[in-house]
Amino acid sequence: ARKAAPKRKTAPAEAPEAALSAPAPTEFEVRNPATGELAGTVPIDSADEVAAKVRELRLYQPEWEAIGPEGRKEWLLKLQDWLIDNTDRLADVLQSETGKARVDSLIDPAFSIDLTGYYARRAAKFLADEHPSPHSPLARVKTLTTVFRPYPVVGVITPWNFPLAMPVIDVIPALAAGAAVILKPSEVTPLSAMELARGWREIGAPPVFAVVTGAGETGAAVVNNVDYVQFTGSTPTGRRIAAACVERMIPYSLELGGKDPAIVLADADLDRAAYGIAFGGMFNAGQVCISVERVYVEAPVYEEFLKKLTAAVKEVRQGVDGREPKYDMGALANESQAQIVQKHVEQAIESGARVLTGGKRTGVGTLFEPTVLADVDHTMTCMTEETFGPTLPVMKVADEAEAVRLANDSIYGLSASVWSGDKARAERVARQLNAGAVNINDVFSNMFSFALPMGGWGLSGVGARWGGPNGVRKYCRQQAITKPLL
Ligand code: ADP
Numbered sequence: 001a002r003k004a005a006p007k008r009k010t011a012p013a014e015a016p017e018a019a020l021s022a023p024a025p026t027e028f029e030v031r032n033p034a035t036g037e038l039a040g041t042v043p044i045d046s047a048d049e050v051a052a053k054v055r056e057l058r059l060y061q062p063e064w065e066a067i068g069p070e071g072r073k074e075w076l077l078k079l080q081d082w083l084i085d086n087t088d089r090l091a092d093v094l095q096s097e098t099g100k101a102r103v104d105s106l107i108d109p110a111f112s113i114d115l116t117g118y119y120a121r122r123a124a125k126f127l128a129d130e131h132p133s134p135h136s137p138l139a140r141v142k143t144l145t146t147v148f149r150p151y152p153v154v155g156v157i158t159p160w161n162f163p164l165a166m167p168v169i170d171v172i173p174a175l176a177a178g179a180a181v182i183l184k185p186s187e188v189t190p191l192s193a194m195e196l197a198r199g200w201r202e203i204g205a206p207p208v209f210a211v212v213t214g215a216g217e218t219g220a221a222v223v224n225n226v227d228y229v230q231f232t233g234s235t236p237t238g239r240r241i242a243a244a245c246v247e248r249m250i251p252y253s254l255e256l257g258g259k260d261p262a263i264v265l266a267d268a269d270l271d272r273a274a275y276g277i278a279f280g281g282m283f284n285a286g287q288v289c290i291s292v293e294r295v296y297v298e299a300p301v302y303e304e305f306l307k308k309l310t311a312a313v314k315e316v317r318q319g320v321d322g323r324e325p326k327y328d329m330g331a332l333a334n335e336s337q338a339q340i341v342q343k344h345v346e347q348a349i350e351s352g353a354r355v356l357t358g359g360k361r362t363g364v365g366t367l368f369e370p371t372v373l374a375d376v377d378h379t380m381t382c383m384t385e386e387t388f389g390p391t392l393p394v395m396k397v398a399d400e401a402e403a404v405r406l407a408n409d410s411i412y413g414l415s416a417s418v419w420s421g422d423k424a425r426a427e428r429v430a431r432q433l434n435a436g437a438v439n440i441n442d443v444f445s446n447m448f449s450f451a452l453p454m455g456g457w458g459l460s461g462v463g464a465r466w467g468g469p470n471g472v473r474k475y476c477r478q479q480a481i482t483k484p485l486l
Contacts, residue, residue: 026044030189032097033334033335033366034099034321034367037096044218047217047220047224054222057210061208064175065149065179070124076120077121083116087106090192094108094191094192097190100321100330100331107165111169115169119172119450119471119472122472126468127177142483144482145480147478148477148479149178149479151228151477152227154170154182154475156174157223158170160186161333162288164193166232171183171196177475178476179475181209182210193211194213196211223241228252229245229252232255232256235257235459238462253455253465256462257412257414259384261293261296261435262416262443263296264301264419265421266299268441273305274308274312276417277295277392278316281293281392282313286341286387286388289414290443290444296396297396298399302394309392310357313370318367332367337389341388344381348381355372356374359371369390373391373392374393380393383395404432412459412460413434413435413456413459415446419440423441435457436454436460436465453470453471454466
């Protein structure tokens with residue numbers, strides 16, 4: 001239960017000694033970064049409260065495991081129905097805490113509905129016992145079985161860019177595996193995750209899913225109490241969490257940052273490439289781990305492609321949106337994010353980049369103009385550090401080989417795209433890239449193909465991947481059982 005300590009949002013300026021002895025805050029505010037409006041007030045869960053929650057989850061988990069994948073499927077399908085019935089309200093809540101355009105706010109519910117259905121229906125198949133063939137005459141007198149048994153309590157820690165979809169992509173497979181789940185959403189956008197918990201309660205499902213809220217300390221408490229950690233967020237935080245998991249000797253998987261390249265070859269359909277890359281850079285105001293973050297274009301088509309890309313990006317309508325979709329793009333998640341984007345763009349301009357459109361904040365909330373930068377190179381932070389904003393820096397390359405070399409010149413390796421009229425050539429290029437996924441003549445396709453493994457290489461990710469059978473098996477320990485035939 002929550003302690004009824006007095007709330008304190010601002011310390012009175014005239015009484016510094018009182019501020020020093022003030023009790024720690026027990027809640028925090030969530031605001032719409034586009035308008036500054038209050039979206040909600042949320043508790044800060046202490047380490048003790050997190051530990052108590054996990055103890056409670058441990059009580060209910062064995063029964064959840066025991067009902068098996070078919071039993072769990074019914075609850076997950078009920079949750080899917082609830083998500084369908086509540087789509088508009090979920091989009092409202094999400095929009096209020098992110099300042100996204102309405103069209104972007106609808107992505108999370110749609111993705112969540114789709115993914116929940118996928119794992120609800122397929123988990124039984126993915127978790128079915130396996131009977132590997134014996135390797136020797138001796139083993140042939142036994143039945144060999146591989147069994148997938150869940151980690152009792154999985155901790156899921158998520159970022160702010162997709163406040164509902166990021167929780168769902170891990171909470172659902174972990175629940176499907178038979179684990180109990182404690183979720184710590186980003187303190188920037190906790191409200192959508194709290195809605196997910198509300199949905200789980202409203203359908204009357206067993207109490208094997210809980211949400212705790214707060215900042216890094218609450219997240220650290222999750223890491224300190226669970227049996228497996230799934231983290232999605234920045235690489236520095238991922239590194240700290242991995243260190244804490246190693247200390248406890250518990251497994252983890254990390255989905256981290258990216259700096260995804262797009263390679264435009266001279267034989268590409270340039271209109272298609274321009275619109276695809278504009279979408280890949282501008283969708284969700286560029287706040288996607290698999291956003292297009294840098295573009296390499298073969299010299300013969302460089303200027304022509306820049307014209308088409310700039311025209312496509314100029315079509316993006318940006319503004320503070322309401323429930324009726326009017327805009328394609330809204331705000332950045334918070335002030336510090338807006339400042340990072342501004343810094344990358346300013347540094348590029350100072351170093352000689354050409355601004356073809358955009359290039360600055362709009363003056364409203366955290367909105368940043370859709371931006372195309374030309375003539376960039378790898379001395380600029382906009383080509384090496386994750387920007388996570390609506391910016392597309394474009395660099396001219398001599399040929400395919402140089403494009404591959406530069407694309408691979410990154411600490412990250414999440415996803416990439418290759419644009420070419422020759423699909424065989426594009427696939428040859430794809431197979432040379434150091435990235436967990438490559439989309440040919442498209443962006444984001446891998447993310448919406450749940451059957452594929454999704455995850456980063458290099459500093460973009462560690463451990464088991466999202467998607468397919470592994471997306472649910474990663475939450476399981478494998479148990480080998482041998483049984484005599486006679
Ligand atoms: P971003 O959301 O900008 O990617 P982070 O990677 O820092 O930022 O945060 C992602 C999530 O990790 C958030 O939910 C945040 O509260 C949480 N977090 C931050 N620090 C820690 C920590 N030391 N241990 C556990 N979780 C943390």
